[in-house]
Amino acid sequence: MSDWLKMLLLGLLSIVFGVFILGAPVVASIAVTAITGILLLISGGLQLVGGFTVEGTGNKILSILMGAIMLFLGWSFLAHPLQGTISLAMLILILFMAGGIARVILSFQMRGTAYFWPTLISGVLSIVLAGIIWTNAAAEPAWLLNLVGILLGIEMLFNGFGLLFAALFMRSAEENT
Template sequence: MSDWLKWFLLGLLSIVFGVIVLGAPVVASVTVTLLTGILLLISGGLQLVGGFSVEGAGRKFLAIIMAAVMLFLGWSFLAHPLEGTLTLATVVLILFMAGGIARIILSFQMRGTGLFAPTLISGILSIILAGIIWTYASEDPTWLLKLLGILLGIEMLFNGFGLIFMALFLRGKDGEATDTEIKQS
């Protein structure tokens, strides 16, 4: 099987899973929360073990406190996945808003360059997206349960299309190389 075909099939698989995720966004959101909880528990455990090997009382204390926070969050997400999903969705909302504000501020530092407008527009769109999410969440807080799944599904679709485009590009490059080799013969 050629490389381009592998990438093409992987892209199709990503699109199929993206559609499935968009069909059940709450299930996908809760799954993301559970996986996050598991990863936080693993990270917290490793941080705790590493914390005892750190030199210096201040660093050791900080490492152990960080481990405790990660372990608590991991346990909390696993014990209460719906509340954990709402928490993660709220964090995503805050990150969209903060990222948008940061890009707007950055854009004004780029004034006079070709990067000013795209950076400004990107920041404005992030803030608008955060506003849309906030509006839906304030009308129906359970909408936040769908947010992570919707974002994951959209990302999987974009990823799938990107992989397919890359595969077609690679297929075209392979064809060009073959045509060039034939012309040289």
């Protein structure tokens, strides 16, 4: 399977998930927080167990400490989903900003093609979404819970369309070479 086709399929999948997330943003926010908590618990447990098998006192201490921190964070996300969602909102802010900047840079590599403007707009809108989270970070947690789900759904759509445009650009570049 060619790279552009893989990117196209990934873009379509991202769009489908974005639509599902927008259908139930609060549920999506809580689900993401719960999944993050579970993954942190699993990672922390494995890190803790692995800490007893590594060589060197410093490595043991660091590994066990990291495992304990991940276990605590996982438990915290599951026990306090609203606070966990606020923490994830800050992480999402960083990811939206990074993804938006990356798409803006990618768009300038596509200058002169039909994909320049859609990719540029996708990147700029991701940066705007990061700004919305930043300006509303101190808002009511329940409102932020809904906002995170909505923004995550919108970002999935933007990401999906960005991947579609990049895939079509890659396909046209392959055909022209």
